Amino acid sequence: xxxxxxRGPAKLPTAVGGERCHIVDxxxxxxxxxxxxxAVSCLGHGHPRIIAALQAQAAAMAYAHTGFFxxxxxxxxxxxxxxxxPAGIDRVYFVSGGSEATEAALKLARQYFVEIGQPxxxxxxxxxxxxxxxxxxxxxxxxxxxxxRQFAPLLIETHHIAPCYAYRDRRPDESEEAYGRRVAGELExxxxxxxxxxxxxxxxxxVVGATSGAVTAVPGYFKRIREICDRYGVLLxxxxxMCGMGRTGTLHASEQEGIAPxxxxxxxxxxGGYQPIGAMLASARIIAAIEGGSGAFQHGHTYMGHATAxxxxxxxxxTIREERLLDAVRARGEELSxxxxxxxxxxAHIGDIRGRGLFMGLExxxxxxxxxxxxxxxxxxxxxxxxxxxxxxxCYPMGGTIDGQHGDHVLLAPPYIITPDEIGELVDKLGGxxxxxxxxx
Numbered sequence: 340x341x342x343x344x345x346r347g348p349a350k351l352p353t354a355v356g357g358e359r360c361h362i363v364d365x366x367x368x369x370x371x372x373x374x375x376x377x378a379v380s381c382l383g384h385g386h387p388r389i390i391a392a393l394q395a396q397a398a399a400m401a402y403a404h405t406g407f408f409x410x411x412x413x414x415x416x417x418x419x420x421x422x423x424x425p426a427g428i429d430r431v432y433f434v435s436g437g438s439e440a441t442e443a444a445l446k447l448a449r450q451y452f453v454e455i456g457q458p459x460x461x462x463x464x465x466x467x468x469x470x471x472x473x474x475x476x477x478x479x480x481x482x483x484x485x486x487x488r489q490f491a492p493l494l495i496e497t498h499h500i501a502p503c504y505a506y507r508d509r510r511p512d513e514s515e516e517a518y519g520r521r522v523a524g525e526l527e528x529x530x531x532x533x534x535x536x537x538x539x540x541x542x543x544x545x546v547v548g549a550t551s552g553a554v555t556a557v558p559g560y561f562k563r564i565r566e567i568c569d570r571y572g573v574l575l576x577x578x579x580x581m582c583g584m585g586r587t588g589t590l591h592a593s594e595q596e597g598i599a600p601x602x603x604x605x606x607x608x609x610x611g612g613y614q615p616i617g618a619m620l621a622s623a624r625i626i627a628a629i630e631g632g633s634g635a636f637q638h639g640h641t642y643m644g645h646a647t648a649x650x651x652x653x654x655x656x657x658t659i660r661e662e663r664l665l666d667a668v669r670a671r672g673e674e675l676s677x678x679x680x681x682x683x684x685x686x687a688h689i690g691d692i693r694g695r696g697l698f699m700g701l702e703x704x705x706x707x708x709x710x711x712x713x714x715x716x717x718x719x720x721x722x723x724x725x726x727x728x729x730x731x732x733x734c735y736p737m738g739g740t741i742d743g744q745h746g747d748h749v750l751l752a753p754p755y756i757i758t759p760d761e762i763g764e765l766v767d768k769l770g771g772x773x774x775x776x777x778x779x780x
């Protein structure tokens with residue numbers, strides 16, 4: 340009997356080791372980590388440089404509270420991140436994960452408007468089927484109804500508009516450009532409905548991750564979103580917790596949209612799973628308003644700026660740059676996309692293959708022509724996960740793809756160091772898992 344409150348009732352194997360793109364359990368079975376856990380393990384497992392950096396910092400000074408001290412790894416990591424940050428971004432606030440980064444973003448956005456004399460701004464707008472974390476503020480911002488439902492009485496009021504989900508929602512007679520303008524227009528309509536001087540910010544994932552399976556926006560959508568935010572003085576908050584830090588082939592997913600946010604949340608690939616760490620990045624304009632007003636961001640956590648976590652993340656980010664792993668993400672991403680298309684492109688029950696870089700998703704359907712999803716009662720995503728694990732493959736299947744209840748998808752986010760042979764192994768094992776799940780009782 341375990342005294343751990345696990346995520347679910349299923350008995351889990353015990354992980355005891357990791358080597359590059361594989362995790363090993365207590366029986367010696369090896370699993371190809373095709374999802375990086377939850378898009379976390381960008382450098383795989385057991386990387387000697389990262390382990391050495393962690394050990395060295397822990398030996399020198401593991402932790403010093405940031406209410407008393409700054410620390411060298413935190414300062415160095417912030418400098419490195421700002422070197423490559425989107426235009427206008429000037430400060431970094433280090434936390435322990437993605438949910439904390441979202442919480443910090445929401446609070447900073449609210450404080451900014453208080454500081455500049457617009458305290459009436461109180462509304463956040465997000466998109467349906469988005470996911471921004473599991474703390475109460477982040478959960479409120481998210482648009483996944485299954486996650487929100489039982490906690491709804493505890494959540495701050497937020498407002499949700501349509502996602503940019505062309506596979507499901509673009510009309511047959513609509514161009515991609517026209518579709519993008521239409522769904523972006525929902526943001527302007529919602530701002531005007533609420534009152535243009537009452538909206539704090541719009542939060543979105545540039546590539547939607549866990550809840551929808553690597554859904555990318557159509558070209559021009561985010562530029563239009565940026566224009567609308569600017570027109571009404573609304574802050575654009577981008578959640579790159581899952582899709583950022585190189586996952587889509589550029590360090591920041593927003594680079595491929597040609598825009599810069601006012602505030603951004605990152606995590607997962609920031610530290611690659613070697614230590615818990617996330618960050619909120621903010622523009623110079625926002626920081627200047629606060630420093631010229633009350634003087635400080637009214638927020639904090641015990642483990643913010645944790646020296647060992649920052650030293651570890653610094654080594655991860657240096658490795659990505661020095662080993663040119665963004666080039667590898669683009670190259671292996673093309674290979675993964677081609678292999679998935681070859682294996683599943685004409686599959687009767689794979690409706691869409693999508694994503695960027697090493698961030699790919701497959702959406703399952705009963706019928707390709709009608710895009711009819713499977714009955715949620717079948718729990719097809721859970722079957723695929725079980726069959727994949729039986730074959731020594733970790734992937735990230737989820738249900739509720741369309742509306743929080745209907746639809747199934749598989750998310751793939753392997754380490755940036757995956758090899759072409761391992762891509763072949765991934766697709767072969769995934770194919771077997773999908774076929775077994777579809778043919779099950």
